[in-house]
Amino acid sequence: MKALAIREKKIHIVGSPEIKIEGTPVYIDVEGLPDRDFYYLIGVRVKAGDSALLKVIFTSLDKSCFTGDNMGDDKLILKYDIYIAAPVNKVWQALTDGSVTKQYFYGCSVRSTCKKGAPISYLGDGEFNMLDGEVLEVKPEKRLVTTFQALWADNVGKDKPWRVVFWDLAPIGEATKITLVHDQFAGETAAYKQSADGWNVILSSLKTYLETGKPLILNQAA
Structure with a gap:
């Protein structure tokens, strides 16, 4: 090195x-x-x-x-802030419960003990592994940090090193503020571009599901 x-x-x-x-x-x-x-x-x-x-x-x-x-001249970071009308414990459950992630995370169920050092995977239909990672830090109802290895397409898993995703939760009255940071992108790679769009959909879907109890339905037809 x-x-x-x-x-x-x-x-x-x-x-x-x-x-x-x-x-x-x-x-x-x-x-x-x-x-x-x-x-x-x-x-x-x-x-x-x-x-x-x-x-x-x-x-x-x-x-x-x-x-x-x-520092950061050539490294790209994705950052999002969103407010959800749900208590922080419900938001935390939505991040860590596979039966809930399936409602907003592109149909994927998260699988992990959510303990430090544990593997974390998001599995789609037929147990197809959309992405892998490792839990780096966990503070229940406050913070979840994981590595992020994209697997949903051949052209998105080539970035090195693995990228890192930070979920930070903050209660604001009866609502919750989510700050999501996805970093370690070496440039405007396929993973960067697809993640930028993907997180917008995921966070919007999460907000819709927690506030209405129904999944967000998007008409993505051309």
Whole structure:
């Protein structure tokens, strides 16, 4: 791997009680850099919850990770905010219950224990696997973070590294605000373009289902 930069930053590690990282992607919060990102650390021993000045070596096989002033210049991120007239516990159930996701997520049932490190899949008709991932972070009724490997078509699963999806929920009175971030796109790939449209449909369908009890029916005929 090629080292793109070496910088001293105060970081807060989210992960195992104590780990030694050797070129593996680890989710960290880096002071002075954008939140919600993956960086590669080499030869660093850390404890979860520690905040310390460490030398962080950002590495990558391609341009999917950036540092310093050019952070994000070539990396695309999808971000959505939506308000739903439903309590946060109902919204959380809708994200994690396969019988509910089938009503708004292109007919797919989510399958996962939704525990950190667990696999997560979205299965369509005939158990066709639309996408795979791994649960990176879970705070019930607050946050769900997973990797995202598109499998619904041959031309969407080629992006590396796997992308990351963040679901953040915030109660606002009797309603819920959802913030969805889908990042790690290397450019305007097929996965990026299809995901951009797909999330609009999914979030609109989720809102419709939770507020009316009925799936959103779209006439997509040409």
